[in-house]
Amino acid sequence: MPTPCELTVDLDAxxxxxxxxxxxxxxxxxxxxxxxDAYGHGLVRVASxxxxxxxxxxxxxxxxxxxxxxxxxxxxxxxxxxxxxxREELAAALAASVAFTVADTRGIAELAEAAAEAxxxxxxxxxxxxxxxxxxxxxxxxxxxxxxxxxxxxxxxGGIYTHLPVSDTPEGxxxxxxxxxxxxxxxxxxxxxxxxVPHIHAxxxxxxxxxxxxxxxxxxxxxxxxxxxxxxxTPVRRAPEAVDRWTSRLxxxxxxxxxxxxxxxxTWTASCDTxxxxxxxxxxxxxxxxxSNRGRVLVDGRSAPIVGRVCMDQTxxxxxxxAPSVNVGDExxxxxxxxxxxxxxxxxxxxxxxxxxxxxxxxxxxxxxxYVGGGARSRN
Ligand SMILES: *Cc1c(COP(=O)(O)O)cnc(C)c1O
Numbered sequence: 001m002p003t004p005c006e007l008t009v010d011l012d013a014x015x016x017x018x019x020x021x022x023x024x025x026x027x028x029x030x031x032x033x034x035x036x037d038a039y040g041h042g043l044v045r046v047a048s049x050x051x052x053x054x055x056x057x058x059x060x061x062x063x064x065x066x067x068x069x070x071x072x073x074x075x076x077x078x079x080x081x082x083x084x085x086x087r088e089e090l091a092a093a094l095a096a097s098v099a100f101t102v103a104d105t106r107g108i109a110e111l112a113e114a115a116a117e118a119x120x121x122x123x124x125x126x127x128x129x130x131x132x133x134x135x136x137x138x139x140x141x142x143x144x145x146x147x148x149x150x151x152x153x154x155x156x157x158g159g160i161y162t163h164l165p166v167s168d169t170p171e172g173x174x175x176x177x178x179x180x181x182x183x184x185x186x187x188x189x190x191x192x193x194x195x196x197v198p199h200i201h202a203x204x205x206x207x208x209x210x211x212x213x214x215x216x217x218x219x220x221x222x223x224x225x226x227x228x229x230x231x232x233x234t235p236v237r238r239a240p241e242a243v244d245r246w247t248s249r250l251x252x253x254x255x256x257x258x259x260x261x262x263x264x265x266x267t268w269t270a271s272c273d274t275x276x277x278x279x280x281x282x283x284x285x286x287x288x289x290x291x292s293n294r295g296r297v298l299v300d301g302r303s304a305p306i307v308g309r310v311c312m313d314q315t316x317x318x319x320x321x322x323a324p325s326v327n328v329g330d331e332x333x334x335x336x337x338x339x340x341x342x343x344x345x346x347x348x349x350x351x352x353x354x355x356x357x358x359x360x361x362x363x364x365x366x367x368x369x370x371y372v373g374g375g376a377r378s379r380n
Contacts, residue, residue, distance in 0.1 A: 003147070004248050004249040004281075004365075005184060005248040005281045005367050005369075006368045007040075008244070008370045009041050009042065009243055009370070010242075010243045010245070010246040010372050010373050011243075012370065012374060013241050013337065014041075014225060014227070014374075015374070017243065018032060018050060020238055021225065022226060024208050025363075026213070028072055028216065029217060029219070031057070031201070031219070031221075032055075032222070033049050033060040033082075033204075034059050034066070034070075036062065038138065038221065039363075040286075040360035040363045041243070041244075042070065045374070047075050047077070048061055048142050057078070059079065060081075061079055061098070062082055064081070064089045065169070067096040068095075069153055069256070070190070078098065080101070081099065081101055083099060083101060085101075092129070092310045093108060093119075094114060094120050094122060095118070099159075101125055101137050102126055102149070102235075103126070103129075103137045104137060104145070112154055115152075115155060120154070121285070122154060122156070122181070124149050125159040125160065125161055125253065126160045126190075127159070127161055128182070130182040130183055130202075131175060131179050136163070139183070140186075141192055142160065142190050143192075148195065149257050157198075159198055160187050161183070161199070161218075162179060162182070162183045164202055164204055165202070166208065167230075168205070168229075168234055171236055176357065177211075178299050180214040180215075181318075183200065183216070201216050201217065201218035201220055205218060206230040210235070210346065219293060223356060224240040226240075227242040227345065228240065228346060229241050230355075232346040232349075242336065242342075244360065246334040247329060247331075247336070248285075250277045250279060250280075250292045250299070250327070251278050251279065252277070252278040253275060253278070253324060254276060256275075257270065257273050258270050263307070263308025263316055265308075273321060275322075275324045276307065276317070276319065277304065277324070278317075279311070279316070280314060281315055281332075281334060284364065286363040286364040287364065288310065288348075288362065289310045289351065289378075293308065293313075295310075295351050297343070298332070298341050299326050299330065300325065300326050301338045304317040304318055304343055317332075345359050
């Protein structure tokens with residue numbers, strides 16, 4: 001069904017960003033985070049395109065439902081579930097053959113029991129807390145937990161990993177380095193008792209873009225694959241390329257007289273006679289109301305400010321005092337390029353006072369995702 005508002009995802013650009021992560025990772029295994037509907041880009045299409053391109057070897061999800069969706073769609077790449085799994089979720093997660101994250105004795109015991117019951121081998125990655133304080137075991141407990149895992153016939157020890165809270169800021173460099181060292185120390189101790197650890201991993205996009213990855217063997221990029229840097233203020237070795245183009249259309253154009261106000265709350269007053277366009281997008285589409293009177297859109301290569309409050313389904317823009325050359329039905333760019341102008345995810349995030357991750361996660365299911373590129377290509 002044709003709709004005025006849509007998000008176009010360039011799967012070739014996305015796979016080039018995966019390739020960039022692989023290059024910066026210097027031959028390490030690449031796991032792409034596709035949680036939260038691939039950061040709003042469409043879980044199945046993004047995962048299929050990565051699998052077809054052969055650009056990454058693993059995928060990462062947050063929930064069992066995401067893993068089930070991927071398996072149902074025919075995704076066969078190994079999937080790591082980043083979060084701990086509740087007892088009542090274990091059977092479904094085992095059926096989707098996820099690699100599990102465990103972080104304590106209880107979690108390992110519950111998983112071993114469920115795996116035995118299902119009579120399937122479960123791959124386990126031990127999460128260590130080296131500074132995030134979200135989930136994870138203390139590094140000094142790694143050896144005991146690894147022993148508990150390798151003692152279980154239905155569990156296979158697949159890896160050891162940690163997460164980095166400040167890998168994207170220069171002030172976080174020392175802390176992040178220290179985290180890498182703690183992980184390496186724990187991994188060495190585990191290898192002494194449990195043999196080689198298949199995957200040792202820590203790096204998110206921030207670390208891949210600006211850190212020495214030390215003794216790790218796998219990386220876990222997310223945001224850079226979707227075209228943004230984790231912190232736009234931090235210099236990076238190489239920048240990922242944009243993959244998103246979010247567009248809508250002009251639904252109405254009229255002249256507003258000097259002194260008249262526009263929108264809910266009457267927060268914007270025309271200082272002179274001007275032409276106002278109405279755009280078919282609103283916060284119901286995930287176009288944040290925080291952009292009211294602050295954001296801008298691109299119409300025919302020119303910037304037009306948002307005037308008044310963003311409504312649920314419609315947003316007004318100032319097209320200027322001259323009779324506009326654009327018409328109802330013309331494209332309006334909310335994110336992406338038009339002529340020589342570009343609105344980036346970083347720009348929207350800055351205006352909203354949030355991070356790039358949230359901007360695309362917020363684009364609601366009402367906005368159809370369209371895809372360009374992404375044909376199968378050879379492994380590189
Ligand atoms: C989301 C996530 C990532 C990816 O992080 P980015 O900052 O998007 O690169 C990596 N590891 C874990 C455990 C995550 O939850």
